[in-house]
Amino acid sequence: MNTLTYKKAGVDISEGDRFVSLISPMAKKTFRREVITDIGSFSALFKVDAKKYKKPVLVSGTDGVGTKLKIAFMTDRHDTVGIDLVAMCVNDILTSGAEPLFFLDYFATGRLKPEKAAEVVKGITVGCRQAGCSLIGGETAEMPGFYSEGEYDLAGFAVGVVDRDKIISGSKIKKGDAIIGLASNGLHSNGYSLVRKVFFGIKKTGVNQHVPELGSSLGEELLRPTRIYVKAFNALKDKVRIKGMAHITGGGITGNLPRIFPKGISAVIKKDSWPVPPIFHLIKKMGNVPDDEMRMTFNMGIGYIIVIPETETGKAISILKKAGYASFVIGTIEKGGRGTTYA
Incomplete structure (x- = not known):
């Protein structure tokens, strides 16, 4: 043997x-x-x-x-x-x-x-x-x-x-506070089971195929790495009153932002207040994915959210820009209601 x-x-x-x-x-x-x-x-x-x-x-x-x-x-x-x-x-x-x-x-x-x-x-x-x-x-x-x-x-x-x-817990968030969205680098690391179903299951797109809407091959777009927001926070932490922060992963803004809210408040997100990267439009179109499903699955171009007093939005966006992060005022905090709504 x-x-x-x-x-x-x-x-x-x-x-x-x-x-x-x-x-x-x-x-x-x-x-x-x-x-x-x-x-x-x-x-x-x-x-x-x-x-x-x-x-x-x-x-x-x-x-x-x-x-x-x-x-x-x-x-x-x-x-x-x-x-x-x-x-x-x-x-x-x-x-x-x-x-x-x-x-x-x-x-x-x-x-x-x-x-x-x-x-x-x-x-x-x-x-x-x-x-x-x-x-x-x-x-x-x-x-x-x-x-x-x-x-x-x-x-x-x-x-x-x-x-x-x-410690930043979100407990001091109140009505009138501003919601600052920091741009994502595309899909980041969530929603890929749906992405693969759309591109490789339904449309049979080659991973190395050039996609004009993306300006790159499909594989290059899908492998864009998740943005790390540590330097953004470091730039802001001693200059702006940060009341709460949310990492926008699976569940999108809809599912993740309310996780940091105290009882009795909600968020109103302005749908057209930031540029949505082409990859999300492509997924929606090719997969016939409903808007609500898109928002519950993907970050839609916002990878991280910071809640601050409304009076400090201009300062915050300027600081973030200097630190290399595109950011937008994407909504406000309201009293009452539930979770996140889009207007």
């Missing part, structure tokens, strides 16, 4: 070691001074600067990229979904006013291909640098027979910190 090894069963530990050697230099470039362990340890250590915070509160978030990964597989491009992974996590913890500190990832595949996996991690490090946090560790799982050939899954976990007295 021939001898059996772990490698013959489908798990190559030496390839895992080679993968770590490929990604370690990239990860180290994200390290803040508070990181006190190297990549490859059993655990990652991060020293919190206690002098910087009077009452530090840790804020955590975890997320994935969903079926946007299918587009990466179809195009064989893997250097952007890591940015999405970081963005989905750090934008969530940012809504509490937290400074992102560190990030960990989980990469699972049927057979590890170190160079391809390193492209994913390259994107993660780009996202971490944009967010100002450190990639301090992660897990690589090689699971033969569990995933289709050439496919993988991703999950991420972010931790940040905020002073207890500076």
Whole structure:
């Protein structure tokens, strides 16, 4: 009888070691001074600067990229979904006013291909640098027979910190406050099951096909990375009274904005107050998707929302523009009512 090894069963530990050697230099470039362990340890250590915070509160978030990964597989491009992974996590913890500190990832595949996996991690490090946090560790799982050939899954976990007295909860939002919408970079990381059904199921569009309305191939548009809004918040936080923030993901503005409201208030969104990117018009037209369904599924061009006093809108939009973020006054807070309505 021939001898059996772990490698013959489908798990190559030496390839895992080679993968770590490929990604370690990239990860180290994200390290803040508070990181006190190297990549490859059993655990990652991060020293919190206690002098910087009077009452530090840790804020955590975890997320994935969903079926946007299918587009990466179809195009064989893997250097952007890591940015999405970081963005989905750090934008969530940012809504509490937290400074992102560190990030960990989980990469699972049927057979590890170190160079391809390193492209994913390259994107993660780009996202971490944009967010100002450190990639301090992660897990690589090689699971033969569990995933289709050439496919993988991703999950991420972010931790940040905020002073207890500076937590942004939405509790002070009141009638008359302004709703500022920050432009998205397209679809971001939500709604891709519907997107794939429209383009590849119904219309049979090739992923590399040039689409005139988009000015690019379909794949290039669908892989646009999720925008990270940390620098936008940092530009505003000491200059404008921020009452609440919402990350616009699955559920759109309709489903996400009310999550930060205290009882007894609602939002009125002005439908034509920002430019809706062409990809959304195309999905609606090609899939015959109703307006309400579009708004409940996609960000429609607004990736992040900040609620501030109406008197500070001009200052906020000017600051955001200087920081490189297009923003718009997209609505107001009203007393009574429920959730979000469009006018």
